Amino acid sequence: MIRLHHAYLLAGALFAWAALVALRRLRWAAFLFWGILAVALAAGDRIREDVMGGLVLALAVLATLGLKPSRAPEAPARRLGGILVLPALLIPGLTLGFVLGLRPLRIAGRALLEPANATLVCLALACACALAAALVLTRRWPWAAATEGARLLDAIGWAALLPALLATLGSVFSACGVGGAAARLVGMGVPSGSRLAAVLAYGLGMALLTMIMGNAFAAFPVMGAAVALPLLVHHHGARPEVVGALGMLSGYCGTLLTPMAANFNIVPAALLELPDPNGVIRAQVPTALALLAFNILLMYALA
Amino acid sequence: MKPLLGILVVILGFAVRANPVLVVAAAALVTGWAAGLPLQKLLALLGSAFVRNRFLLLFVLTLPVVGLLERHGLRETVRGKVAGLRAATAGRILILYLLLRQTASALGLTTLAGHAQTVRPLLAPMVEAAAQRERGPLAPDTLARLRALAAATDNVGLFFGEDIFIAFGAVLLIQGFFRDQGIPLEPARIALWGIPTALAAFLVHGFRLWRLDRRLRDREDMP
Numbered sequence: 001m002i003r004l005h006h007a008y009l010l011a012g013a014l015f016a017w018a019a020l021v022a023l024r025r026l027r028w029a030a031f032l033f034w035g036i037l038a039v040a041l042a043a044g045d046r047i048r049e050d051v052m053g054g055l056v057l058a059l060a061v062l063a064t065l066g067l068k069p070s071r072a073p074e075a076p077a078r079r080l081g082g083i084l085v086l087p088a089l090l091i092p093g094l095t096l097g098f099v100l101g102l103r104p105l106r107i108a109g110r111a112l113l114e115p116a117n118a119t120l121v122c123l124a125l126a127c128a129c130a131l132a133a134a135l136v137l138t139r140r141w142p143w144a145a146a147t148e149g150a151r152l153l154d155a156i157g158w159a160a161l162l163p164a165l166l167a168t169l170g171s172v173f174s175a176c177g178v179g180g181a182a183a184r185l186v187g188m189g190v191p192s193g194s195r196l197a198a199v200l201a202y203g204l205g206m207a208l209l210t211m212i213m214g215n216a217f218a219a220f221p222v223m224g225a226a227v228a229l230p231l232l233v234h235h236h237g238a239r240p241e242v243v244g245a246l247g248m249l250s251g252y253c254g255t256l257l258t259p260m261a262a263n264f265n266i267v268p269a270a271l272l273e274l275p276d277p278n279g280v281i282r283a284q285v286p287t288a289l290a291l292l293a294f295n296i297l298l299m300y301a302l303a
Numbered sequence: 304m305k306p307l308l309g310i311l312v313v314i315l316g317f318a319v320r321a322n323p324v325l326v327v328a329a330a331a332l333v334t335g336w337a338a339g340l341p342l343q344k345l346l347a348l349l350g351s352a353f354v355r356n357r358f359l360l361l362f363v364l365t366l367p368v369v370g371l372l373e374r375h376g377l378r379e380t381v382r383g384k385v386a387g388l389r390a391a392t393a394g395r396i397l398i399l400y401l402l403l404r405q406t407a408s409a410l411g412l413t414t415l416a417g418h419a420q421t422v423r424p425l426l427a428p429m430v431e432a433a434a435q436r437e438r439g440p441l442a443p444d445t446l447a448r449l450r451a452l453a454a455a456t457d458n459v460g461l462f463f464g465e466d467i468f469i470a471f472g473a474v475l476l477i478q479g480f481f482r483d484q485g486i487p488l489e490p491a492r493i494a495l496w497g498i499p500t501a502l503a504a505f506l507v508h509g510f511r512l513w514r515l516d517r518r519l520r521d522r523e524d525m526p
Contacts, residue, residue, distance in 0.1 A: 134371050274468060
């Protein structure tokens with residue numbers, strides 16, 4: 001069975017290569033940063049949890065110690081023209097093909113792909129196949145591709161760590177009851193008599209709490225228990241399916257507005273080499289605010 | 304209200320523009336301390352949560368392919384192809400991408416596209432080339448603005464497509480939440496209520512992209 005673990009090994013190998021590239025240039029902070037990430041990816045589930053926690057803090061400190069990439073001069077390479085688009089399109093194309101073709105496949109009674117993580121496994125498989133195609137086309141060795149990957153990784157820098165770190169913060173928040181406390185704060189300020197006030201508090205609260213937590217999934221149970229259920233559903237008789245769906249979508253508007261949703265907002269700014277790390281958020285503000293207003297109005301009209 | 308200290312750290316940290324990684328780590332430590340967790344327990348919580356969430360780092364698997372193809376001229380090739388297509392304006396390319404991304408996400412195919420696998424190697428160079436044909440060489444801030452809009456379009460398409468998909472996590476989360484409160488709901492009925500916002504997202508964002516073309520054509524300043 002092809003499992004998510006194999007994808008972790010592959011990604012760990014890339015981080016290890018990035019660490020070696022950094023070591024060759026005597027960039028110690030970068031060497032340790034990518035090295036620890038390589039270990040965390042490939043063997044994170046075998047390391048004692050509190051030791052792993054210490055490593056996470058070490059990563060955070062290393063990230064602030066100047067991971068600034070040393071811009072290597074771009075060596076000219078053979079230009080190949082239109083055929084290059086093919087491997088690039090293979091990633092989405094094969095992901096789709098594998099999801100449809102391989103996911104249901106069973107060999108000797110066992111699923112070929114780990115069922116719980118099938119789409120991520122399909123993405124990893126598609127990347128591996130596209131890489132093979134790209135290597136054949138460009139007639140380069142695998143380590144050339146690893147070096148190119150390490151170059152892009154260097155350009156992304158600490159932003160690569162942020163999504164997983166934020167998800168970690170989310171876990172700490174929920175383990176320490178942060179959401180409940182925030183919801184009590186919101187709940188205290190809402191007059192129970194006004195339907196409009198309840199809808200506004202819920203919609204805006206979902207967006208704001210999502211901005212703070214970086215994730216609408218984390219905000220929904222909190223705001224649901226604090227405002228949606230007691231005030232909207234029980235007190236004002238709103239329809240729960242409408243309240244649930246539109247509340248979640250109000251949270252998504254918050255996701256478009258916050259650096260805490262790093263994988264959507266900060267990582268692409270680094271990937272696209274934008275001068276402003278908040279550039280993607282700025283481009284999303286008008287859309288997000290218009291849709292938030294739409295969601296709240298719709299909820300008031302229909303729920 | 305002591306658990307909220309961590310949120311305060313996050314808000315203050317972003318307000319003074321400290322390194323986000325440091326802010327987040329500090330917020331986790333402060334939250335655990337305020338909740339009275341012993342250090343070893345807090346570290347174990349951090350470690351196990353990080354390991355559970357490391358799938359968020361798997362986007363790096365696309366980088367060797369993308370890096371290798373870029374070194375051999377992928378972006379220049381894409382630019383060259385789009386520059387020859389007169390009908391392909393920056394706004395139209397982005398609107399088409401928005402439509403495809405939303406449709407694919409609504410069918411549950413969220414990993415089909417993304418910032419690393421499609422926006423950087425394909426979408427951004429297409430949009431740049433199309434804008435360049437309208438407007439000549441682009442100023443650095445116009446270029447940054449176009450790339451940011453490409454990333455934004457991917458996000459909008461993803462977010463406001465996936466909520467229509469019945470088996471998507473958000474729909475199941477909503478269903479589970481109300482089921483635990485003794486209110487049984489059909490997932491399909493929850494997903495149905497994602498459709499109006501999905502249409503609104505396409506219209507609102509599509510309108511902005513349509514205006515982008517007019518701005519580029521009239522050589523107005525970029526917003």
